[in-house]
Each structure stands twice: as C-alpha cells, then as structure tokens.
Amino acid sequence: MKKSVVVDAISYLLVLLFTYTGVTKLWDQHAFMVQLRQHPLLHDHVAYFVPTIPAIEVLIVFCLLIPRFRRKALVASAVLMGIFTIYVAYMVIRYPRVDLPCSCGGVMRLMSWPQHLVFNACFTVMAIIAVVMDRSNRQEFTGSKIQMV
DSSP states (O other), X not given: OHHXXXXXXXXXXXXXXXXXXXXXXXXXXXHHHHHHHTSTTTGGGHHHHHHHHHHHHHHHHHHHHSGGGHHHXXXXXXXXXXXXXXXXXXXXXXXXXXXXXXXXXXXXXXXXXXXXHHHHHHHHHHHHHHHHHHHHHHHHHHHHHHHHO
C-alpha cells in the first residue's frame, strides 16, 4: 500500500511539473521559440522542438492521469526528464559562464543552470523510483493474486 501512495505522489508531482511547463510553452510559443534559438545545440531545430516538447509534456500529463497508461507515462517521464537533465548538465559543463535563458517558462526561468540541473536530476530520480516501485507493486499484486487461486 505504501508503494502505491509513493507512486501516486510522484505521478501527481510530474503532472504538476509537465502541466506547468507544457502549458507555459504552449501559451507563449513565441518566447519559447526565441529562447530555444539562443541555445547552441537547439537553434537549428527550433521548428521541430517548439510544437513537439510541449505536446509531449501535455500527452504525458493525460497518460499519468489515466490508470491504464500510467506505467508507460512514468517511463516516458523518466526518459524525458533524463534527456532534459543530460542537456542541462552538458550546458553547465560546456558553457559554464554563458547566461542562456531557460526555455521551461514561468517561474522556472528564474533558476540558474546549476539549480536547474539539481531540480531536473531530482525529478528524474523520482520518476525512476516511481517506475521501479510501480513495477514491484504490480508484481506483488500479481504474486498475491496467484497465491490466492
């Protein structure tokens, strides 16, 4: 029972995060586009990233809220947050003195890149924990169900 509470809590935190960032990016796509154009690795692919990233974030939110799709959404959350974390780590290491804008939107724009790295790493770890706990929770449920038969 405790595992399901932890998985639910992490899922709802991910819902809040991706709703906030996804909606903020969709709401002000122009600002998102301008910010991405300033990033050395992304500026050539802005036309692809501007619609895709917020769409993926919003899709993950809907899937996290539907029990049937939650497991896949938790895996997608872990992968997406892992990609974001690797990107931010690369930026912190490769461009330590460059003050690039964060393209996450809203209040998260106020974080420094090192702060953002810690924030993303925490959410990545939480998503991975939720995936692992959800898997073990399902195995325990399945195992106890088999024993009852």
